[in-house]
Amino acid sequence: MKEIRDINILAIESSCDETAAAVVHNGREVRSNVISSQIDLHKLYGGVVPEIASRKHIEKINQVIEEALNEAEVTLDDIDAIGVTYGPGLVGALLVGVAEAKAIAYARNLPLVGVHHIEGHISANYIEHPDLEPPFLCLVVSGGHTHLVCVKDYGKYEILGRTRDDAAGEAYDKVARAIGLGYPGGPKIDRIAKEGNPDAIVFPRAKMEDSPYDFSFSGVKSAVLNYINGCHMKGETFNPADIAASFQKAVVDVLVENAMKAVEEYGMYKFAIAGGVASNSALREGMKKACEERGIQFYHPSPIYCTDNAAMIGAAAYYEYLAGTRHGWDLNAVPNLKLGER
C-alpha cells in the first residue's frame, strides 16, 4: 500500500495568461513545472484579453500536461490526485483548467482537489524551503491581488489586510504603460528603476487610518500619471528611470511598513512574500533588510515560482489533500473565490 508520504500530484493552473501543469511529489519536490505563457500575444493589446486567454488555454492545455508528465518521467498511473486552480481569476480561463482536471480525475478515478490561486502563491514558499512551516505571515503581491495573510496552519488563513483598489502589480503595469514600457510592466520598471534616482520625485504613500494593514495604490498610480501629463503640458521631458525608481520606492515603502507592522503586532518570527511582484528586486531587498533588523526569518520563492505556475498549485493541493479536501464533479470555476472558502 502507498504511504501517505508518497503522493504525486498533477497540478493544473489556467487562471490568467499562463497555461501550466506540474508534477509535485509530497508537496515540496517539483518533478516538473511546465509553463506556456501567452504574454507575447496579450502584449499586442497592452493587457490580458480574457477571450483570447481562454482560447489559448484550450489549444495548449493537453500539450502542457503531457510535457509535465514526460518531464517528471511518470504516467497517469503514478499520479495520486489532480490539483487545479478553481478561483479566483478569469472565469473562461479557469474553466479550461477545471474541465480538464475533472476529465482526467473522472477518467482515471483520481481524487480532485480544487485550489485557491492565492493559496497556491503562498505555498510556492514551501517548494524551496523545506524548513518553512506555519505559522508565518505572507504578503501576496501579484497582478490581481495584494493581501497580507496570516498563515495559521496549512490551509488555514486569516486575511489581515488587502488593497482597497489597485493591486500592486496592476499599479506597476499601469505606470509602465504610461511611461511607454509596454506589458507586463513590472519586470521592466524593476529593470529601469536601477538606473533612476528613487528620491527624484516624492509620490504619495497611502495610509488607511481605520485599517493599518490595508493598502491603496490608485493614489500613487494617479500621481505618476498626473506628473507625466504635467510634463507633457509644460513641454518638459521626463526621466522614465527616475519616475520608475520613485514610484517603486513609494510602493515598496508602504508594503514593507505595513508588513512589518503586522509581523510585530502578531509576534511572528517568519515572514514570506509571494506572487509576481515578489520577484521585484527592490521589494526583496527592502523586506530582507527590514526582517534582518527585526531578527525575522525571511522567505521568498525563486522568480519562476513567483509568477503564475502549477508547481505552487501542486504544493497547495498536497496539503489540502492531506487535510481531506476532495471536490466533486460539480466543481466549478469561481472567479471571485475567497481565501479559505471551500
Ligand code: KG4
Ligand atoms: O502572480 P502573477 O503572475 O499573476 C497574478 O496572479 O496576477 O503576477 C503578475 C504580476 C504582473 O502585474 C507583473 O507586472 C508583476 O506581477 N511582476 C512584477 C515583476 N515581475 C512580475 N512586478 C514588479 N517587479 C517584477 N520584477
Ligand code: ZN
Ligand atoms: Zn497569480
